[in-house]
Amino acid sequence: MNFNLQRTKTVFAIIAIFMGLIVVSLTYTWLDVRRLSVFRFEVAADRFAKVLNGNWTQNQLFDLFKTEKMFAAHDVTYNPTKQYTVSLHQRNVTKSAFLNGASMKLVRVTTVANGTSIQPIRFNTIENGTSMTPIRSTTIAVRSNRTFNIDLSRLSTTMTSVKVPIRITSTLPYENSDDRPDECSNCFPMDFTSMISPDRLCDGGRVDLLIIVLSSVTNRLARESIRSTWGSLCNSMNSIIRLAFVIGNNLNKNDNFLLLEESGKFNDIIQADFRDTYANLTYKTMTGLKWSHTHCSNAKYVMKTDDDMFINTEVLPILLQAAPKRNFMGGFCWGPSSPHRHTSSKWYVSIRQYRKPLFPAMCSGTGYLLSTDVVGNIVKVSRNIPFFYLEDVYVAICVNKFGVSPVNLAGFSNMFVNSSPCEYRNSVITSHQLPPETLTRYWAESRTCPLSPLRPTQVFHSRVV
Secondary structure, three states, X not given: OHHHHHHHHHHHHHHHHHHHHHHHHHHHHHHHHHHHHHHHHHHHHHHHHHOOOOEEOHHHHHHHHHHHHHOOOOOOOXXXXXXXXXXXXXXXXXXXXXXXXXXXXXXXXXXXXXXOOOOOEEOEEOOOOOOEEOOOOEEEOOOOOOEEEEEOOOOOOOOOOOEOOEEEEOOOOOOOOXXXXXXXXXXXXXXXXXXXXXXXXXXXXXXXXXXXXXXXXXXXXXXXXXXXXXXXXXXXXXXXXXXXXXXEEOOOHHHHHHHHHHHHHHOOEEEEEEEXXXXXXXXXXXXXXXXXXXXXXXXXXXXXXXXXXXXXXXOHHHHHOOOOOXXXXXXXXXXXXXXXXXXXXXOEOOOOOOOOOOEOOEEEEEEEEEEHHHHHHHHHHHOOOOOOOOHHHHHHHHHHHOOOXXXXXOOOOOOOOOXXXXXXXXXXXXXXXXXXXXXXXXXXXXXXXXXXXXXHHHHOOEEEO
């Protein structure tokens, strides 16, 4: 009996020891994985830090983000439907920092906007070891929308210094968020850093019209085509029309240098320090309107358009002679319309992003005219209108605030106008989707036609929408 009891105790002791060994083995295995995780993250971060002017692709960033999985049970992965802002911050981490019990907040993720695919990211570096400083923020795409800490207190490492490069945060209130109010208090940013600005573009002489053309850093051919066609009638000493291109920042040093050279040659570039993306067209438009209000207030009218447009700069001055001098907005315009509520739409708008059933009356962003008082009022009221990524809708919301009704103008179109060269010279005011070679050809062919003697009342035909 005593022998059986002793044998049972021995068996239980062996089982307990065996289980203990399993627990110890699993614990050490887990710690080894954690140590390996730290090592892998350090290698990735160190590699990240040592690249000089590295142009990081989607896959490279994704590889770096995957290391986050080994620190916490949260994935940070690529997803083309969410857009965030990432800033690189230098953080030297020594061995003691891993052992002193401190928790390090590494990743903070907050949804900013529906966006497009991940963008290349470029950083500026200083050649002193792994020291690295950012140029500025840019956009990437990730999945998580939580904030969490990475606890490094129980980990060890053989490395003495490592970069902790990633912190993801939202940047601007209500930036296309799912909780956009109708109004706010001084929430719309109007203080983007000016990178390039024309020198006295509107000084000296009469200015009836300033045309602001939304362009992109790399769209040099489009700008060259405009300058050699309808833009050739602007910016000269005897012209009453001024022309300027509004551009954001694509974070590419070489592109920005070429843009600076282009500005020095033509003096018609307005560049501000916001990310040059489709989702930021509202910032681009408002940058142009603010610049016109500040630097070209002597212009009687302002026109907003895009760099794939034909604009009839021969007929427009005639049309404006019959246009209202105040409280005027005109172009290819339409009345109140329903937002796109289907998620598959390029212009999808959720109920929480825009609560009302209808957008106000608006004009197509392809080309519309504003009297100078309307420009000033848009700039003024926009401070309290939350960001909305559809720029023509945003401008319409602003205009609706102070009671101006857009008018539809004959000759304005938001599509390609399939007309003869003579019609392009005498009756077509705007035409859309003309690549540089097409614009150049249409302009050359229209020069073979005579310009009809037009009176303002023949050209200006408006209808309130």
